Amino acid sequence: MRELLRLDGLSAGYGKARVVGDVSFSIREGEYCALLGLNGSGKTTLLKTICGLLPAQGGRCVVEGVDCTSFHEHKRARRLAYIPQRHSAMDGLSVLDVVLMGLNPHLGLLENPSKAQRQACRDALAKMGLGGAAHRDFGRLSGGQQQMVILARTLAQDAPVMLMDEPDSALDFLNKHLVLKNIRDLIHAEGKAGLVTLHNPNFALTYCDRLLLLKEGTLVADVQMRDSSVQGLEKALSDIYGDVVILERDGQYMVGLRPARCPTS
Amino acid sequence: MPVAPSEPDAVRAVRRRFAWCFAAVGALAALAFLFSFCIGKYPLTVEEIGAILFGGEVGQLKRDVFLNLRVPRAVMSFLTGVGLGLAGSVYQIIFKNPLAAPDIIGVSSGANLGAAVAVVVFGGSTMLLASSAFVGGLLVTFMVIALVRMTDRNSMATYILAGVVMKAVSESFIMMLKFFADPEKELAAIEYWSMGSFSNMTASKLAVVFPLFAVGLAGVVLLRRQVTLLGLQEDESRMLGVRVRGVRIGVLAFSTLMVTSTVCVTGLIAFVGLIAPHIARLLLKRNSFPVCVFASLVGGVILLVADVFARTIYSAEVPISILTTLVGVPFLLYFIMRRQGGDA
Numbered sequence: 120m121r122e123l124l125r126l127d128g129l130s131a132g133y134g135k136a137r138v139v140g141d142v143s144f145s146i147r148e149g150e151y152c153a154l155l156g157l158n159g160s161g162k163t164t165l166l167k168t169i170c171g172l173l174p175a176q177g178g179r180c181v182v183e184g185v186d187c188t189s190f191h192e193h194k195r196a197r198r199l200a201y202i203p204q205r206h207s208a209m210d211g212l213s214v215l216d217v218v219l220m221g222l223n224p225h226l227g228l229l230e231n232p233s234k235a236q237r238q239a240c241r242d243a244l245a246k247m248g249l250g251g252a253a254h255r256d257f258g259r260l261s262g263g264q265q266q267m268v269i270l271a272r273t274l275a276q277d278a279p280v281m282l283m284d285e286p287d288s289a290l291d292f293l294n295k296h297l298v299l300k301n302i303r304d305l306i307h308a309e310g311k312a313g314l315v316t317l318h319n320p321n322f323a324l325t326y327c328d329r330l331l332l333l334k335e336g337t338l339v340a341d342v343q344m345r346d347s348s349v350q351g352l353e354k355a356l357s358d359i360y361g362d363v364v365i366l367e368r369d370g371q372y373m374v375g376l377r378p379a380r381c382p383t384s
Numbered sequence: 385m386p387v388a389p390s391e392p393d394a395v396r397a398v399r400r401r402f403a404w405c406f407a408a409v410g411a412l413a414a415l416a417f418l419f420s421f422c423i424g425k426y427p428l429t430v431e432e433i434g435a436i437l438f439g440g441e442v443g444q445l446k447r448d449v450f451l452n453l454r455v456p457r458a459v460m461s462f463l464t465g466v467g468l469g470l471a472g473s474v475y476q477i478i479f480k481n482p483l484a485a486p487d488i489i490g491v492s493s494g495a496n497l498g499a500a501v502a503v504v505v506f507g508g509s510t511m512l513l514a515s516s517a518f519v520g521g522l523l524v525t526f527m528v529i530a531l532v533r534m535t536d537r538n539s540m541a542t543y544i545l546a547g548v549v550m551k552a553v554s555e556s557f558i559m560m561l562k563f564f565a566d567p568e569k570e571l572a573a574i575e576y577w578s579m580g581s582f583s584n585m586t587a588s589k590l591a592v593v594f595p596l597f598a599v600g601l602a603g604v605v606l607l608r609r610q611v612t613l614l615g616l617q618e619d620e621s622r623m624l625g626v627r628v629r630g631v632r633i634g635v636l637a638f639s640t641l642m643v644t645s646t647v648c649v650t651g652l653i654a655f656v657g658l659i660a661p662h663i664a665r666l667l668l669k670r671n672s673f674p675v676c677v678f679a680s681l682v683g684g685v686i687l688l689v690a691d692v693f694a695r696t697i698y699s700a701e702v703p704i705s706i707l708t709t710l711v712g713v714p715f716l717l718y719f720i721m722r723r724q725g726g727d728a
Contacts, residue, residue: 167619172622172623192622192623192625192626193625193626193627195625196622196624196625197625200623201619203619206617206620207616207617207620209615209616210671211665211669211670211672212612212671212672213398216672220612220616220624221624223613223624223625224624224625226609228607228631231609254394254395255394276624
């Protein structure tokens with residue numbers, strides 16, 4: 120499988136303060152990676168630097184063999200799509216209008232989408248199970264449906280790399296599962312490289328192919344789910360969360376802290 | 385989660401609402417134009433207007449009144465309303481602020497300062513006043529943009545803060561000019577200009593204003609897709625490929641040009657840029673660019689009607705901002721009530 124995203128010694132931070140230092144890894148097509156770490160470990164900073172929303176302090180971000188570190192927004196958006204933690208309020212826009220936004224990187228400043236491109240957006244909506252909602256008010260959909268529309272927009276953007284910053288954070292329990300499953304299926308089916316930050320390791324273990332563990336701005340472990348035993352996962356996760364225990368049943372995981380090690384207030 | 389395919393009904397309902405609203409505003413605009421053509425010191429009948437347009441027998445005075453006074457005045461009021469309604473909608477989208485209006489980044493105070501300078505320093509001939517107000521409006525807007533660039537913080541909040549700063553600076557200069565102005569003539573002229581009026585509107589003024597207005601309007605319409613994208617959070621629009629800094633300046637410049645090109649001739653007009661977008665959203669229940677176009681037509685109708693009242697309710701012409709404020713305040717209160725009721 121082709122390598123789609125590669126970080127070469129990427130360092131990131133705010134102003135002169137360094138938050139993440141010298142991170143290197145690569146993601147291949149069809150690979151769904153979770154970036155795990157505690158608050159302040161640098162997950163969002165790293166993700167925003169890959170996106171180009173924060174300037175890199177050092178290193179390179181390479182997509183399909185091309186260094187994107189200094190690309191401007193329009194050029195970068197053709198290679199990297201981003202799903203934010205909370206999308207903007209888009210009340211009053213139709214669902215199709217929202218999906219059409221994904222075409223922007225492929226259009227000139229004053230250009231409008233063609234008929235074929237509009238149809239591609241409708242198809243993207245249909246793939247997300249929202250084929251019948253194209254003309255509904257986006258603001259009147261449920262949180263889960265809205266996140267599906269954002270996914271359809273990402274599909275319309277047609278970038279090889281998908282970056283997601285806690286895309287489940289505003290969703291209820293069932294919708295978290297549904298959205299993360301759909302993202303996984305999309306990445307596998309479309310052959311994209313996916314990198315997602317998640318707070319809850321249960322979801323990462325259940326839905327992602329690979330775990331990248333970040334501790335105090337440093338990448339401390341890179342775990343392939345298919346090659347790892349439960350004991351191996353416990354050992355890796357204990358490095359960032361403390362002494363953890365993992366239960367596995369039918370491909371679903373439950374991560375907990377061993378009672379003796381639960382933090383006290 | 386999949387949505388049942390009841391799409392045709394939903395599509396038909398939205399299309400029907402849009403069609404009705406656009407037809408209604410079109411009919412109202414036609415009616416308002418007719419009233420604006422007919423009503424005034426020299427009343428004209430519909431038959432006389434028909435005769436003027438289709439080569440019938442009409443006296444020269446009525447012909448002159450229609451062609452040189454009524455038409456430029458009605459067209460100018462409509463264009464000014466269109467500009468304020470469209471710019472107001474665009475500003476409310478890109479500033480993500482339902483109270484944003486064209487003066488949020490100092491356009492109006494800059495134009496007001498320009499007008500005051502023309503009156504006090506250069507004697508205030510009509511064309512000079514308009515040119516000076518035009519330059520003042522654009523200058524202050526570009527100073528706001530320059531201030532934002534200097535701070536290196538390109539967020540919308542910085543634009544609003546820079547707008548507040550430039551507005552305060554402009555107003556302090558206006559106060560200084562008022563202090564030194566001759567209270568009989570100059571002070572009155574400054575005050576009168578700041579209340580807006582479509583009196584003294586002529587075809588030659590319209591000929592100067594129209595090309596500038598058209599450039600602003602065309603720019604905003606061509607950038608309509610970018611306007612919607614600028615309505616997103618900044619990170620989100622950047623990741624959708626919007627080169628935010630340049631596009632935002634472009635949209636602001638074109639919408640400012642559209643407003644300044646008309647306001648420099650008419651004087652300041654309150655509330656239309658604020659309420660027309662709210663009326664449009666209330667009726668169409670959407671927030672896309674066609675709604676901005678609808679808001680511009682609503683703005684045009686409001687100003688056409690306000691101008692007809694301005695020249696008929698009193699023996700002397702009433703400044704237009706008095707009327708637009710009287711209409712605007714109840715609307716604004718209504719919107720506040722709706723918002724409190726959680727229905728906005």
